Structures are given as C-alpha cells and as structure tokens.
Amino acid sequence: MRIRANLLIGGVLFTTVVVTGLLAPWLAHTDPVMDANLMYAEEPPGTEFWFGTDAQGRDIYSRVLYGARVSLTVGIVSQLINTVIGVCLGLSAGYWGGWWDDVVNGLTNMMLAIPSLIFALAIMAILSPGLTSLLIALGLTNWSFTCRLARASALSLKSQGYVQAAKVLGYSDIRIMLTQLLPNMLGPIIVIGTLGMGGAVLAEAALSFLGLGIRPPFPSWGSMLSDARDQITTAPWISIFPGLAIFITVLGLNLLGDGLRDILDPHSRTRRA
Amino acid sequence: MSGNPLLEVENLRIDLTVGDTRFPAVQDISFTIERGETFGLVGESGCGKSITSLALIGLLRHPLSIGGGKIRFDGREIQNLSPGEMRKLRGNRISMIFQEPMTALNPLSPIGRQIAEMFVLHKGASWREAERMSVEALASVRVPAPERRIKDYPHQLSGGMRQRVMIAIALACEPDLLLADEPTTALDVTVQAEILELIRDLSAARGTAVLMISHDLGLIANMCRRVGVMYAGRLVEERYADEIFQNPSHPYTSGLVASLPLLGARLKHGRQRLKEIAGVVPPVAAFPAGCRFNPRCYAATDICRGQDPGVTPLANGGLVRCHHHE
Amino acid sequence: MLTFIVRRLLQTLPIIFAVAALIFVLFSVIPGTFASSMSEDGRSVLDPEIMARMNKEFGYDDPVYVRFGKYIRQLASFDLGTSFRTRQPVISVIADRLWPTAQLAFASMVFAIVIGVPLGFIAALRSDSWVDMVSMVTAVSGLSLPKFWLGLMLMYLFALVLGWLPSFGYGDGSFRYLILPAVALGVAPMALLARTTRAAVLDIMNADFVRTARAKGMSERRVVQWHLTRNALVIVLTTIGLQFGTVIGQAVVVEKLFSWPGLGSLLVDSVTLRDIPVVQGSILVIVLLFLLINTLVDVLCAVIDPRIKYS
Numbered sequence: 001m002r003i004r005a006n007l008l009i010g011g012v013l014f015t016t017v018v019v020t021g022l023l024a025p026w027l028a029h030t031d032p033v034m035d036a037n038l039m040y041a042e043e044p045p046g047t048e049f050w051f052g053t054d055a056q057g058r059d060i061y062s063r064v065l066y067g068a069r070v071s072l073t074v075g076i077v078s079q080l081i082n083t084v085i086g087v088c089l090g091l092s093a094g095y096w097g098g099w100w101d102d103v104v105n106g107l108t109n110m111m112l113a114i115p116s117l118i119f120a121l122a123i124m125a126i127l128s129p130g131l132t133s134l135l136i137a138l139g140l141t142n143w144s145f146t147c148r149l150a151r152a153s154a155l156s157l158k159s160q161g162y163v164q165a166a167k168v169l170g171y172s173d174i175r176i177m178l179t180q181l182l183p184n185m186l187g188p189i190i191v192i193g194t195l196g197m198g199g200a201v202l203a204e205a206a207l208s209f210l211g212l213g214i215r216p217p218f219p220s221w222g223s224m225l226s227d228a229r230d231q232i233t234t235a236p237w238i239s240i241f242p243g244l245a246i247f248i249t250v251l252g253l254n255l256l257g258d259g260l261r262d263i264l265d266p267h268s269r270t271r272r273a
Numbered sequence: 274m275s276g277n278p279l280l281e282v283e284n285l286r287i288d289l290t291v292g293d294t295r296f297p298a299v300q301d302i303s304f305t306i307e308r309g310e311t312f313g314l315v316g317e318s319g320c321g322k323s324i325t326s327l328a329l330i331g332l333l334r335h336p337l338s339i340g341g342g343k344i345r346f347d348g349r350e351i352q353n354l355s356p357g358e359m360r361k362l363r364g365n366r367i368s369m370i371f372q373e374p375m376t377a378l379n380p381l382s383p384i385g386r387q388i389a390e391m392f393v394l395h396k397g398a399s400w401r402e403a404e405r406m407s408v409e410a411l412a413s414v415r416v417p418a419p420e421r422r423i424k425d426y427p428h429q430l431s432g433g434m435r436q437r438v439m440i441a442i443a444l445a446c447e448p449d450l451l452l453a454d455e456p457t458t459a460l461d462v463t464v465q466a467e468i469l470e471l472i473r474d475l476s477a478a479r480g481t482a483v484l485m486i487s488h489d490l491g492l493i494a495n496m497c498r499r500v501g502v503m504y505a506g507r508l509v510e511e512r513y514a515d516e517i518f519q520n521p522s523h524p525y526t527s528g529l530v531a532s533l534p535l536l537g538a539r540l541k542h543g544r545q546r547l548k549e550i551a552g553v554v555p556p557v558a559a560f561p562a563g564c565r566f567n568p569r570c571y572a573a574t575d576i577c578r579g580q581d582p583g584v585t586p587l588a589n590g591g592l593v594r595c596h597h598h599e
Numbered sequence: 600m601l602t603f604i605v606r607r608l609l610q611t612l613p614i615i616f617a618v619a620a621l622i623f624v625l626f627s628v629i630p631g632t633f634a635s636s637m638s639e640d641g642r643s644v645l646d647p648e649i650m651a652r653m654n655k656e657f658g659y660d661d662p663v664y665v666r667f668g669k670y671i672r673q674l675a676s677f678d679l680g681t682s683f684r685t686r687q688p689v690i691s692v693i694a695d696r697l698w699p700t701a702q703l704a705f706a707s708m709v710f711a712i713v714i715g716v717p718l719g720f721i722a723a724l725r726s727d728s729w730v731d732m733v734s735m736v737t738a739v740s741g742l743s744l745p746k747f748w749l750g751l752m753l754m755y756l757f758a759l760v761l762g763w764l765p766s767f768g769y770g771d772g773s774f775r776y777l778i779l780p781a782v783a784l785g786v787a788p789m790a791l792l793a794r795t796t797r798a799a800v801l802d803i804m805n806a807d808f809v810r811t812a813r814a815k816g817m818s819e820r821r822v823v824q825w826h827l828t829r830n831a832l833v834i835v836l837t838t839i840g841l842q843f844g845t846v847i848g849q850a851v852v853v854e855k856l857f858s859w860p861g862l863g864s865l866l867v868d869s870v871t872l873r874d875i876p877v878v879q880g881s882i883l884v885i886v887l888l889f890l891l892i893n894t895l896v897d898v899l900c901a902v903i904d905p906r907i908k909y910s
Contacts, residue, residue, distance in 0.1 A: 110617040115848025125870040206852045209747050232755050243748030251743035364816030376807040426905045
C-alpha cells in the first residue's frame with residue numbers, strides 16, 4: 001500500500017512539473033524575461049498576477065513555469081552524465097579488477113571526501129556562469145555512489161555461472177559487461193539516479209542562488225531567489241513561489257526514487273536511506 | 274516424577290494473517306512431552322515445525338499468531354499468559370536454540386556477557402556473580418579455556434563454538450524444556466555429531482526434556498524416543514522412533530524413510546532433498562482439499578481428494594492421519 | 600586500538616594528497632593566470648606591464664611542475680599561500696572563519712541528531728502506525744527542501760513577522776544568532792538521520808540475535824536497551840560522519856543567506872572575486888575537516904563494534 005502511495009504521489013508530482021515545463025510557452029501569461037514593467041513592481045498575488053510580481057514587475061507565475069525547464073534540464077542531463085561516468089568506471093573496475101580497480105577506488109574515495117556542492121562550486125569558479133557550465137559542474141561531481149554500486153554489483157555478478165558461461169563462449173569483455181552485468185544492476189542504479197536527480201535540482205538552485213549558476217534575468221528558481229532576501233519584508237511572495245516549485249520537484253523525485261527502490265531494490269534498506 | 278506430563282499441546286492452531294484473511298499455517302497439532310523425554314518433530318521445510326516451536330515459547334510475531342488450541346506447560350495453560358508472565362518462563366523454564374549460530378548471537382557483546390545475561394535476568398545475580406557463573410556454563414558445554422573465552426566476541430568463534438555458546442545460554446538456568454530448532458543444520462558434518470552429543474548428554478544429566486526439530490529423520494531417530502511427523506501444518510504420524518523407522522504408517526513417512534540413504538548428499542544440496550517424494554510442500558494459502566498430502570501421494574484415491582482424514586490410533590500409543598495407513 | 604587509529608589516519612593521507620593535486624590542477628592549469636582571469640572578469644583593466652609583474656610576484660611564470668612542487672612543499676609546511684585581494688596569508692584568513700563555521704556545523708548536527716535519531720527510533724518501534732507515517736513524510740519533505748529557501752522562510756517568520764530572533768548576521772556570536780541558520784542547515788541531515796535510524800532499527804529488530812534476546816526472556820525494553828541500541832548506533836554514527844561533510848558543504852549557501860562570517864561565505868566571496876589561493880585553501884580545509892571527522896567517527900565505531908578493527 002505504502003509502496004504504491006510513494007510511487008503514485010511522486011509520479012504525479014514529477015509528471016506535473018515535466019508537463020508544466022514543456023507547456024510553459026502556452027501556459028505562461030507573459031514573457032519571463034522581457035515583460036518587465038516597473039509600473040507593476042512587487043504586486044501581490046491576485047487575479048492578474050497569480051503569484052504576484054517581482055521587483056522589476058515581471059510576472060512570477062510565468063517565470064516559475066519557465067524555471068521548470070532549467071531545473072529539469074539540469075537535473076536530468078547532469079544526472080545522466082553522472083550515471084554514465086559512474087557505471088563505466090564502476091563496472092569496468094569491478095569486472096577487470098587489478099590496477100584499474102585501484103585507480104577507480106582512489107578516484108571514488110577522493111570524490112567522497114569533497115562535499116559535492118563544494119566541488120561543483122569550484123568548477124563553476126573556473127567556468128563562466130551558464131547552463132552548459134552547470135551541466136558540467138553537476139555532471140562531474142556526483143557519480144561516486146553510482147560507481148560504488150556498479151563496482152560492488154560487478155564484483156558479485158562476475159563469478160555467477162551465466163557470466164562465466166558467456167566468457168567460455170568467447171564473448172568480448174565489453175559485450176559481457178553490457179549484456180550480462182549491466183542489466184542485472186540496472187534497478188538500484190535507476191533508484192540512485194532518480195534520487196540524485198533531486199539532489200542535482202537542489203544543487204542547481206543553490207549555485208544559481210549564489211550567483212554562480214544561471215544568471216538573472218534568465219528565469220531559474222535559484223536565481224529568482226537570489227535577490228529575494230532583500231524584498232522579503234515587502235514582497236514575501238517573490239521568495240515563496242520559486243521555493244515551493246523546487247520543493248515540489250525534489251519531493252516528487254525523492255518519492256519516486258523511494259517507490260522505485262521498494263520495487264527494484266527491496267533489500268537495500270540500509271544501503272542508502 | 275509428578276503425575277502430569279511436562280508439555281501438552283492440544284489442537285494447536287497458528288494463523289498467518291495476510292491483509293484481512295487468516296490462513297491456518299498450523300492446525301490440529303496435539304502432542305505430549307514427558308519430563309526428561311526427547312521428542313522429535315520432523316518434516317520438510319515449510320511444514321510448520323519452526324513456527325510450532327516459536328508458539329510454544331511465545332515468540333510468534335506478526336503476521337503469525339496462535340489461532341486456537343491449548344498449550345499446557347507443567348499443568349498450566351500458557352497460550353494466553355501475559356507478556357510479563359511468559360517472560361518468566363522463557364529462558365528460565367523453556368529455552369530455545371536456533372538454527373543459525375552465525376547470526377543468533379549479538380555481534381557487539383562478548384559471549385560471556387551474553388551468557389551472564391541469563392543469570393542476571395532469571396536468577397537475580399549481580400553482573401560479577403553472573404560472569405563467574407558464565408565461566409562454569411561455558412566449561413559445561415566443553416569449550417576449552419572458558420575464563421579466557423568469555424571475553425571473545427562471536428565473530429572470533431567458529432560456527433560449532435557459537436552453537437556451544439547458544440547451548441550454554443539455553444541451558445544456563447537449567448530449564449525443564451529445551452526447544453532445539455535444527456540446531457546442527459548450519460554446521461559441518463563433523464561438528465554436528467559433537468553438538469548433538471552435547472545436547473543429549475547435558476539434557477540427560479539435568480533431566481531436561483528436549484523438543485528436537487529437524488528435516489533429517491535419521492538424526493531425529495537417533496536422538497529421540499518418540500517422533501512426530503509434520504506435513505503442511507499437520508501432524509500426520511506420531512510413533513516411537515524405532516517403530517517409525519521399521520514400519521512407517523503414513524505414505525509421507527515412508528517417503529522420508531526411503532529417502533534416508535541419500536543423507537550425505539541431501540545436506541549439501543537442499544534441492545535434491547526427498548527426491549523420492551515428487552513435488553513440494555504447498556504454500557499455506559494453497560493447501561489442497563481433503564488430505565493435504567494427496568497431490569504427492571502414491572496411494573491417493575478419491576476419498577483422499579475429497580475427505581480430510583481423521584486421526585487413527587495405532588498400537589503402542591501411535592497415531593496416524595491417513596485413509597490408507599499401513 | 601592505537602594501531603587502528605594510526606592506520607586509519609595514514610589512509611587519509613593519499614586522499615588529502617589527491618584532493619590537493621586536483622585543486623591545483625583545477626585552478627592552476629586550466630584557466631590561465633590570475634591576472635588574465637581578473638581582466639576577463641571585466642572588473643578592472645590592467646596594463647600588460649602590471650600583469651607581468653603580478654604573474655611574477657605570484658609565481659605564475661614558472662612551468663606547471665615547478666609550481667606544483669612548490670605548492671605541495673608549501674602545503675606540507677601548512678602554508679596555503681597569500682590572498683590576491685587582501686595580501687594576507689590565506690591560513691590566517693581561513694583561521695578567522697573557522698570558528699563560526701564550526702559553531703554552525705556543530706549546532707546544526709546537534710539539532711539533526713537530537714530530533715532525527717529519536718524520530719527514526721520511534722518510527723521503527725511503531726512501524727506502520729500513524730507515528731511512522733507522519734515521521735517518514737516529515738523526513739522525505741525535509742530532504743526535499745532547498746536549504747536557502749527554508750532559511751529564507753524561517754527568517755521571514757521568526758525574525759521579521761514574529762520578531763523572536765535576529766534575522767541575520769553573527770552579531771556578538773551569541774546563541775540567538777545561531778538558531779535560524781543552524782535549523783535551516785540541520786533539517787536535511789535530521790531527515791536523513793531519521794530515515795537511516797528507522798531502517799537500521801527495523802533491520803536489527805528482525806535480526807536473529809534479537810530473537811535470541813527475546814527467547815532469553817528479556818523484556819522489550821531491555822531488548823531495545825541492551826541489544827538494539829548499540830547495534831543501530833554503528834550505522835547511525837557512520838551516517839552522522841558522512842552528513843558532517845554534506846553539512847559543511849551546504850553551509851556555503853546558508854552562511855551566504857544569513858551573512859554568517861564562516862568558511863562557506865568566505866569561499867563564495869572568494870570565488871566571485873576570483874581570489875584563487877583563498878578558494879584553494881578553503882576547499883582544502885573543508886576536505887580536511889571532513890576527513891578528520893570521519894576518522895573520528897570510524898574510531899568511535901571501532902570502539903563499539905569489535906568487528907571493524909579486523910576487517
């Protein structure tokens with residue numbers, strides 16, 4: 001019962017955000033960047049401006065809709081990069097072992113020692129702010145969990161009969177890894193990927209909030225919040241709605257990840273709660 | 274010895290609750306254990322032996338619960354005792370050894386302390402006294418250098434040693450009844466014999482009755498005076514051990530006896546166990562109508578498929594539950 | 600035990616070296632020089648002569664391997680270089696910021712532990728009840744909240760609307776100033792700890808040795824006290840150690856929001872100002888702190904769990 005509740009609520013929330021992002025041009029009332037009008041600055045939420053307006057008089061509702069695009073792009077793409085890196089390194093290290101395993105292990109330990117937000121921040125420091133830099137910074141800094149998991153699975157799977165059989169049949173290493181090992185570890189990897197996506201959305205928001213990610217006036221939920229602190233007394237709605245949007249997106253992804261774990265990876269309760 | 278038997282189980286039923294439905298996982302179980310007697314319960318895995326023993330010591334947990342019947346221990350009904358009352362019996366007068374010595378001990382406590390807990394709990398000993406007593410307890414299960422060993426942690430001991438510690442814990446308070454649930458299944462063959470000998474010697478010396486549970490009829494026949502054969506949540510035959518070997522009544526028992534020469538191979542390869550009896554124990558929710566053994570039985574006829582066989586008394590106090598008993 | 604501690608400390612050395620090398624590569628090889636990065640930034644236009652002089656002053660004329668050797672030698676003598684902006688030794692710039700960050704990280708972890716661990720414990724002991732439901736919904740929500748937004752909302756409610764607490768700043772360093780940032784930072788680890796604790800306790804509750812404890816005739820309370828708690832503690836402690844890292848990392852955002860004069864806001868400011876030596880130094884110190892805490896946690900775990908020393 002609980003399993004289905006997780007999956008259902010998470011799925012609904014996430015789908016809503018995806019649909020919102022895709023349909024943003026049709027759902028939005030105004031252009032998110034251009035339609036600034038100081039005549040309407042800091043209007044409270046009402047019938048005309050559903051979520052109110054910001055200090056430049058832009059419609060927050062429309063900006064929140066477009067912000068979904070940034071968050072989802074960053075979340076999905078950067079997590080895909082992480083997953084590919086983690087799986088390639090972990091799978092090959094676990095399967096081949098030897099010096100390559102030592103190298104990958106060392107790399108993973110190093111990655112685990114640097115808090116990922118700090119690492120992403122360091123990369124953003126040497127790249128110019130923007131979407132591509134964000135994808136690189138977040139895509140390179142959060143693969144260690146996937147890597148560990150892939151390595152552990154490869155280690156335990158490679159001694160299994162069917163993998164040995166494939167070896168005897170003369171399959172190449174790459175083919176064995178892709179056709180025999182990978183499908184059998186996909187469940188937990190999808191779970192970690194889904195949860196990591198939520199983390200990436202949060203990290204994007206944090207970096208943009210610090211002014212190191214998406215730069216204003218381009219609408220990202222994080223950047224919308226970055227100067228909201230100064231207006232929080234006069235116009236709290238500027239802060240409330242973008243934050244809620246982040247919360248709903250990440251909550252959806254986390255619930256989805258939990259629900260998927262209950263189905264795909266039922267024995268891992270303590271591995272990564 | 275006093276008049277009433279040590280343990281009387283009467284029409285015990287254990288329910289498995291799934292959602293709102295209750296399935297009888299164990300049904301109509303009745304047997305008696307006399308003081309100092311060793312009684313065996315035998316059957317394939319999944320037939321309800323273990324949960325029967327857990328019911329006796331009051332350790333059934335959701336989704337399992339006692340659904341009916343009586344358990345009389347030393348003349349007193351214990352199936353409805355309060356948790357506090359039950360705790361006074363548990364470990365003290367009824368104790369239990371489990372199958373997995375690797376995981377049955379707390380990995381973070383020295384074994385001496387885990388034995389000492391018994392004396393603190395039931396004998397009101399101080400920790401200092403209890404520690405001294407635990408050295409003796411460890412010596413009694415033939416662990417060498419017990420005064421050093423009590424400081425060891427479970428992971429430093431072999432499986433056989435751990436099972437000895439479990440026995441020391443179980444017998445610490447000199448209980449009247451010891452429940453031994455597959456105590457040697459997880460151990461090496463050579464260690465098995467030593468552990469069984471230990472259980473036999475200690476229970477004989479202290480007059481402890483033993484309920485020995487195993488899927489291994491050979492082991493049961495060696496250890497026990499009387500044997501109950503369980504199948505799909507029911508007791509299908511109960512006899513003296515030597516009789517059951519020479520002259521099994523129930524077709525299931527015959528199958529078990531016939532499978533005995535494969536003993537060595539079976540222990541290593543669980544799947545080949547009971548090769549002679551085709552099929553597997555049905556799951557609780559799918560017990561067949563009529564006699565529960567009928568789908569696997571060579572002697573099954575229409576009456577077996579339609580009608581549940583009752584209990585038929587045999588000579589010498591034996592019982593069998595079969596339409597066509599031999 | 601002592602050999603274990605020494606071995607554990609030695610294991611961190613290669614990691615520290617690797618991190619130092621990584622930071623060096625990130626900042627010294629890829630993006631050109633300090634001076635050019637300064638002019639790229641568009642903040643100031645420097646004439647080539649000054650640029651050359653500054654490059655020389657900061658040693659950017661040497662080949663990479665010479666600079667790396669020098670960098671490592673400096674690190675070995677706890678010299679983190681000189682700030683581009685303030686011309687002060689980086690180590691003293693960082694030293695000033697260490698205490699506020701330590702305060703904040705510590706306070707938020709205390710908050711997380713004091714609420715999260717009992718919450719997870721109760722949820723596990725009452726699993727599948729409404730208590731369990733509510734605490735797990737709270738936990739997953741806590742994990743999904745953006746910290747700076749949570750901070751912003753706390754600030755709005757408790758400082759601006761209710762006026763109970765100061766809205767931001769370090770003030771005189773008193774406890775009142777610490778509460779809001781610590782809570783904003785502590786909610787996520789609190790949620791994670793609640794979930795980990797619950798999972799650990801549930802796992803152990805079904806363990807064979809807990810059944811043994813019950814078979815001994817122990818009361819539920821004693822089973823929990825003697826057998827469950829210590830076994831769950833190992834997993835909880837490990838999570839706490841790992842969470843410290845996340846907390847120090849995430850402190851960046853919270854410190855910036857609350858204008859907290861810690862290591863995190865120093866890092867962000869230095870990144871925006873491209874004060875590379877300070878950025879390098881701050882990251883290195885953060886990693887060192889994280890490794891130190893985790894070594895400490897490992898030692899604690901080894902004290903509790905005798906199996907760890909041997910594996």
